[in-house]
Amino acid sequence: MRYPEVGDVLRNISFHLQHGEIAFLTGHSGAGKSTLLKLITIMERCSRGHIFLDGQDLTYAKERHIPYLRRKVGFIFQDYKLLQDRTVFDNVALPLVIAGFGHLEVSRRVRAALDKVGLAGKEKKYPVALSGGEQQRVGIARAVVNKPPLIIADEPTGNLDPELSAEIMGLFEKFQQVGVTVLIASHDISLISQLNHRVLKLDHGQLVSSK
Amino acid sequence: MMKPVQKKYYKKPLKPEIRRTKSAGGNFIDKLHAYRDQHAQALFSSLGRLVASPFTSLMTITVLAIAISLASGFYLLVINLQQVAGNLKASDQISLFLRYEISDSFADKFAETIKRNPNVQQVKLISRKEALEEFKTFSGFGSAIDVMESNPLPIVVQVTPKMTLDDKGSFQHLLESFKQAPEVDIAQVDMQWLERLELILEVARRGATLLSGLLGIGVLFIIGNTIRLELHNRRDEVIIAKLVGATNAFIQRPFLYSGFWIGFISGVAAWFIVTGMMLLLWQSVDKLSRLYGGTFHMLFLSFSETLTLLLISSLLGILGAWGVLVYQLRHTKPV
Numbered sequence: 001m002r003y004p005e006v007g008d009v010l011r012n013i014s015f016h017l018q019h020g021e022i023a024f025l026t027g028h029s030g031a032g033k034s035t036l037l038k039l040i041t042i043m044e045r046c047s048r049g050h051i052f053l054d055g056q057d058l059t060y061a062k063e064r065h066i067p068y069l070r071r072k073v074g075f076i077f078q079d080y081k082l083l084q085d086r087t088v089f090d091n092v093a094l095p096l097v098i099a100g101f102g103h104l105e106v107s108r109r110v111r112a113a114l115d116k117v118g119l120a121g122k123e124k125k126y127p128v129a130l131s132g133g134e135q136q137r138v139g140i141a142r143a144v145v146n147k148p149p150l151i152i153a154d155e156p157t158g159n160l161d162p163e164l165s166a167e168i169m170g171l172f173e174k175f176q177q178v179g180v181t182v183l184i185a186s187h188d189i190s191l192i193s194q195l196n197h198r199v200l201k202l203d204h205g206q207l208v209s210s211k
Numbered sequence: 212m213m214k215p216v217q218k219k220y221y222k223k224p225l226k227p228e229i230r231r232t233k234s235a236g237g238n239f240i241d242k243l244h245a246y247r248d249q250h251a252q253a254l255f256s257s258l259g260r261l262v263a264s265p266f267t268s269l270m271t272i273t274v275l276a277i278a279i280s281l282a283s284g285f286y287l288l289v290i291n292l293q294q295v296a297g298n299l300k301a302s303d304q305i306s307l308f309l310r311y312e313i314s315d316s317f318a319d320k321f322a323e324t325i326k327r328n329p330n331v332q333q334v335k336l337i338s339r340k341e342a343l344e345e346f347k348t349f350s351g352f353g354s355a356i357d358v359m360e361s362n363p364l365p366i367v368v369q370v371t372p373k374m375t376l377d378d379k380g381s382f383q384h385l386l387e388s389f390k391q392a393p394e395v396d397i398a399q400v401d402m403q404w405l406e407r408l409e410l411i412l413e414v415a416r417r418g419a420t421l422l423s424g425l426l427g428i429g430v431l432f433i434i435g436n437t438i439r440l441e442l443h444n445r446r447d448e449v450i451i452a453k454l455v456g457a458t459n460a461f462i463q464r465p466f467l468y469s470g471f472w473i474g475f476i477s478g479v480a481a482w483f484i485v486t487g488m489m490l491l492l493w494q495s496v497d498k499l500s501r502l503y504g505g506t507f508h509m510l511f512l513s514f515s516e517t518l519t520l521l522l523i524s525s526l527l528g529i530l531g532a533w534g535v536l537v538y539q540l541r542h543t544k545p546v
């Protein structure tokens with residue numbers, strides 16, 4: 001991956017995630033974690049190499065196919081990316097509305113997702129009226145509401161206290177048990193070491209270990 | 212070597228989606244309802260956003276309404292002028308001024324022969340006396356004429372041909388034949404004047420079309436720019452929607468509806484402006500018309516013309532929005 005301004009940001013990276021696997025992506029700040037995740041959701045395009053999502057080569061993905069590919073991935077953003085002028089409910093409902101679900105189904109699923117992240121009863125609130133951690137959990141609910149086969153999280157616990165962090169990790173593990181693949185970028189070493197999952201380590205854009 | 216396999220995959224993305232909905236209790240009808248709901252939602256939310264910023268909306272819509280009412284005003288002007296010209300055409304008469312020495316009885320006979328001409332619809336004989344009476348009433352020289360000893364006016368035969376001025380060849384032919392007649396002194400038709408009016412009307416028609424086209428382009432761009440601003444204001448929303456898998460069609464929908472509303476409301480406002488102006492003009496036009504024997508009735512926008520006006524302004528709204536959306540969404544990262 002190359003940004004024209006700064007040259008290659010990622011190189012020599014090769015790994016494969018199994019269905020229903022949880023992996024952590026770690027490394028120093030600026031190592032290229034976010035960039036790697038962005039490649040998987042085609043927010044950026046890679047300049048060399050190939051990325052396969054569910055067997056499909058994203059390098060060749062046509063523009064009109066991208067929306068459907070993105071629906072297979074639940075992305076949790078480092079900066080939440082919530083719609084400030086919409087309620088929590090509408091924010092979480094967005095992927096379902098986009099996918100064309102009927103409103104009964106939408107509200108059922110949204111409530112279930114909010115319940116899972118411990119935000120039941122806050123549907124009518126606006127993001128500004130929530131703490132950082134709560135906003136982050138709204139982002140998580142939105143990512144999982146569509147039941148995507150792959151969940152990608154960029155620092156999903158960055159704003160959460162250890163207890164909540166552990167709870168969210170537990171949530172991801174529950175998804176894993178039903179066959180969902182999870183890739184989490186994090187530099188919360190203590191959290192990573194507590195859990196026994198695969199760790200991919202980036203250093204200055206290179207993959208240095210992938211146990 | 213992998214390409215054929217990849218192609219197969221690309222056609223699939225929609226399928227798991229549908230299957231998943233089905234297993235969740237949804238069916239085709241639910242999908243359809245959801246789709247309809249999406250449209251209704253976009254329709255009303257875009258109207259809501261217009262109402263939410265009344266000042267901006269009012270300014271845009273006023274400008275557009277003025278432009279649209281100018282175009283439709285020109286149109287009305289032209290069709291009204293055409294109507295006037297049409298009424299004038301109905302009196303495409305040829306006046307034959309007979310030689311002074313021709314007697315009344317001879318003139319009668321001459322009129323009879325003309326009446327038998329297959330190209331002639333109607334013949335009216337105006338005797339010397341009648342001509343004088345008419346002259347007295349309309350010229351204002353009544354008393355001056357009274358002192359005259361003899362009647363200086365010739366007998367006039369007014370001929371209404373079957374063909375109109377448009378049929379130039381045969382009309383000219385008829386006129387020539389009258390001129391040849393020994394009884395006729397002067398055969399006169401106000402053809403040149405009518406032709407000139409016809410030309411002026413043609414110019415007005417073309418001018419109105421050109422101006423309407425120009426104003427339409429203006430409307431298109433104003434709406435495009437309005438939508439561009441709205442898109443800019445809601446950029447975050449667009450990007451987030453894209454990132455959670457929204458198609459361009461989904462993202463465009465509310466903006467297209469915005470364009471529709473702006474165009475439609477401007478069209479309605481333009482209708483009121485035009486009709487109001489016509490009502491203001493009506494009284495004076497009516498007075499003028501009565502002076503000319505009430506032959507002219509002012510034409511307002513008819514029902515179908517009103518529909519056309521609303522249709523065109525709505526279409527311009529949608530089109531203006533669409534052009535901007537296609538361009539802007541292609542340049543909004545991420546793709």
Ligand SMILES: Nc1ncnc2c1ncn2[C@@H]1O[C@H](COP(=O)(O)OP(=O)(O)OP(=O)(O)O)[C@@H](O)[C@H]1O
Nearest residue numbers: 003005006009027028029030031032033034035036
């Ligand atoms: N849009 C961009 N344009 C140019 N360079 C970029 C862009 N985004 C990121 N970079 C560069 O790419 C490198 C990797 O950035 P990235 O955001 O992937 O780091 P990170 O590992 O996620 O860091 P952090 O832990 O702080 O989130 C950085 O050096 C950064 O300067």
Ligand SMILES: [Mg+2]
Nearest residue numbers: 033034078154
């Ligand atoms: Mg990052």
